[in-house]
Amino acid sequence: MTAKKRSKKPPKAKRTRSHVLRVDLASILSIDHDCDGCLRGEPCCCSAYEVCVTTAELERIIPVLPGAARFCPHLETGGGYDNIFDEVEPGLFAIDTDDEGLCLLAFRSGRKVRCSLHAAAATLGLTLAKVKPKACLLWPMAFSEGKEVLSLIDDALVFRCNTLRRGRSSSFFPAFVNAVDAVYGKGIGGLLEQETARGALLAVVSCRR
Numbered sequence: 676m677t678a679k680k681r682s683k684k685p686p687k688a689k690r691t692r693s694h695v696l697r698v699d700l701a702s703i704l705s706i707d708h709d710c711d712g713c714l715r716g717e718p719c720c721c722s723a724y725e726v727c728v729t730t731a732e733l734e735r736i737i738p739v740l741p742g743a744a745r746f747c748p749h750l751e752t753g754g755g756y757d758n759i760f761d762e763v764e765p766g767l768f769a770i771d772t773d774d775e776g777l778c779l780l781a782f783r784s785g786r787k788v789r790c791s792l793h794a795a796a797a798t799l800g801l802t803l804a805k806v807k808p809k810a811c812l813l814w815p816m817a818f819s820e821g822k823e824v825l826s827l828i829d830d831a832l833v834f835r836c837n838t839l840r841r842g843r844s845s846s847f848f849p850a851f852v853n854a855v856d857a858v859y860g861k862g863i864g865g866l867l868e869q870e871t872a873r874g875a876l877l878a879v880v881s882c883r884r
């Protein structure tokens with residue numbers, strides 16, 4: 676790869692079980708988002724970023740690798756698994772990519788990019804929150820480190836699945852509430868819906884991580 680990728684990076688694990696989350700509702704309400712998988716050559720969230728996982732996420736992903744390898748046979752090498760993760764700083768691991776810059780955990784089905792962790796979770800009856808990186812669950816939202824702020828990524832409109840809404844909206848795109856519930860705890864998405872219904876552009880909620 677020539678250009679340095681932007682990173683899709685989770686904040687370091689926190690010791691506390693709950694913390695304050697600030698949500699930039701206005702930015703998230705400004706788009707519609709609907710993933711139907713990318714074709715080769717299209718800007719894709721599985722190749723546009725360096726995706727990083729924490730040690731805790733890595734420990735959840737490793738047991739699922741046999742299931743993921745059913746969709747990504749390239750992960751298996753001589754009785755083990757390819758070198759999928761590179762430690763980029765203590766406690767933070769980047770998922771390696773192929774020659775085209777695509778995440779090693781991605782595969783193509785019907786010519787569209789799919790996530791093998793997502794597919795393995797469905798096969799094994801696991802929730803996505805148990806296996807997918809937080810950064811991937813939330814995309815096209817991003818979160819800042821430190822005081823966590825959730826907002827729309829800056830380059831959202833580069834991707835075909837994100838479209839700008841006309842005028843002001845008070846309802847999120849359909850996948851948003853499920854993604855927020857999966858990452859921050861059940862009910863958080865509903866709280867944010869209540870905030871938007873009363874016209875708030877920024878919300879502050881207490882959540883589990």
Ligand code: SF4
Nearest residue numbers: 710712713719720836
């Ligand atoms: S860029 Fe959009 S359509 Fe492509 S895989 Fe990511 S979410 Fe799906």
Ligand code: SF4
Nearest residue numbers: 721778780781790811
């Ligand atoms: S882990 Fe899955 S969703 Fe995330 S970048 Fe890799 S293939 Fe895409």
